[in-house]
Amino acid sequence: MNTVNLTINGKQVTVPAGSTILDAARQLNIKIPTLCHWDKLGCGVSNKPASCRICVVEVERRRNLAPACATPVMEGMVVHTNSQRALNARRTVLELMLSDHPQKCLTCAKNQDCELRMLAAEFGIEEVAFSGAKNRFEPDTSSEAIMRDLSKCVMCRRCETVCNKVQTVSALTGYGRGFSAKVGTASMIPLADTNCTFCGQCVNVCPVGAITGISYVKKVWAAINDPTKTVIVQTAPAVRVAVGQEFGFEPGVPVTGKLVAGLRALGFDKVFDTNFSADLTIMEEGTEIVERVKSGKNLPILTSCCPGWINFIEHNYPDLLHIPSSCKSPQQMFGAIAKSYYAEKIGVKPADLVVVSIMPCQAKKYEAARPEFSKDGVRDVDYVVTTRELCKMFREAGVNLANLDDDQYDSPLGQSSGAADIFGVTGGVLEAACRSVYYMLNGKNLEGDAINFRAVRGLDGIKEATVQIAPGKSINVAVCSGLGNARKVLDMVRQDPNRFQAIEIMACPGGCINGGGQPFLHGDTALLEKRMKGIYTEDEKKTLRLSHENSDIKALYAEFLGEPGSEKAHHLLHTHYHSK
């Protein structure tokens, strides 16, 4: 490998040729501030527009300051990252940015997580020297999931990159030119009218408060405090490995028991688990896989748990709408069962039972509002709160997870298997399904280590494997995460429909652990590895690791649904898709 020697702030460093000054400085633990830059957004894409100029440094024998993020190193280069000239330039750049910013930090949803505010603090900005024209926009609150307030935008274009290059959705574009240029939608139409999938990756990468989730927290508080309502809550698999980091736990460590205790402390009447309905999903989807593999029709079957991904196929692949599993997502299965089976059981009218979901996701907000998931004007899932928003609720109520004892989920919608836990990471849904499909086909369980389908694990964007579902019978599967990868896999399916028999797709790179509602990574993608490990730890420490052995699921079928795939199950737990 070719290497290059250079000096930064008087220290010698050797880096691979092609590195940037920023890469080299990081190797020396020298911090250069960045704003627009983001390494590894997913699908092998980074955002390096060099547009913000916050990272300028002084290079000897070079007339102009150089953006460290986009300037390749050269042999013998001498760099000063904190010369007076560089610091002054950065300060000017930041003050100019702030001059076209509302500066309403006290009431901004991004307050504690804003990279612009953090930079202003680091630079010791106490007044903004410039006052000039400001771009003014009305916030776009057209969708159920994502709000865009362009007056806060700093034009880093991370959102545009993630939307176009990583997700290949291309709902966002640079719009206009010069001072009034902005990241817009097509013809600046409301987001709800675009081909946005609401995956929320733009929310995750926005350094400021220009893109945030639509919050239903106030409505949840109102429901909790309404004595006429019974308010129950469900928690998605990926929440438990991410929420801890906000309360001082090691990132990725599951804090399931404390999460349950915290939710109870907030005042929810019952704390249930989306993992329960993930097991239910496996019963229905497993049955569907078995039927389709036996009949050879409508293959490959595609998983349908992820509403961002479902939006994507509805917008982009209308010709393939017959192949996703007809199963509702675990969130919606939970809602449907809560408002029928559970409401009946406790003698509460569905309209007086409020179902709240804690989700790692923005698209779940959109999904819960889809008209097919309401009955007589009563939604199956009333409100969706993201992991981040839940953390704010905890703080508002003075609940610190670190100070709580572990608690248990309530019955009867709280028990779950390890197979349900792994729904939160790419590969998990398919692995969970394979475990139960094996049982459904053979009448016996996989033994020993065979339960672990390691070939479909890991954070790679596209994984292909051959898995055994019966002695002497294998199927070809694919697992992908990130919608850009989904596009590649769906194009393969169009070319050769027989290449795979089952495919799992999740919209966010890495799966729900990297969902649009999770605590911010701030560029540290290593956190995803930790969350993934946390998920598999949860699975491995359970004795119940197979969805079909969940006794509450068995009871649900015995008392209420009949068999998996029964007419009643179809009515409550399955859905259909529309071309958009």
Added chain:
Amino acid sequence: MCCNKLSEGAAAKFAELDAFIDGLGIDRNDERRRGRLIQVLHRAQDIFGYLPREVQIHVAKKLFLSEAQVSGVVSFYNYFTTEPKGKYCIDVCMGTACYVKGSETVLRELERVLGIKADTNPTPDGLFSVNALRCVGACGLAPVMMVNGKVYGKVTPAKAVEIVNEYKKQG
């Protein structure tokens, strides 16, 4: 550049545009197809007179791009317009040479006489619209104005009004 509303003969216009795009042999898997976009938008604006959303959506589909990608390019270039133009589209050059030779007074006079603002909707009778352009590359003739692409050099406010009146007579 001309002038009619989208509805008039739209099918024939879309057919003409499609014939042009099909002739380019766009491959949906070829990243370079994006390089064709500006060329196609030029042709579309020649045909329709402007680029309303409907035309942008059509171009996006034909080039296997998203509507936002097309819209972003349309919004960036001054030449492209999403509003209908007048039958006679007057462009006044505001490039450096024309500007110092007084093209702004020409532009203001045209706005005054026609009762419209530059870069907005055409006159109520649909006859005229006025645009401010950057350099058209005819600096030797500064200040320059164009009517539907025909170049008039060394114009004065009075001469500009004469030119407009000539077109008015033609109706």
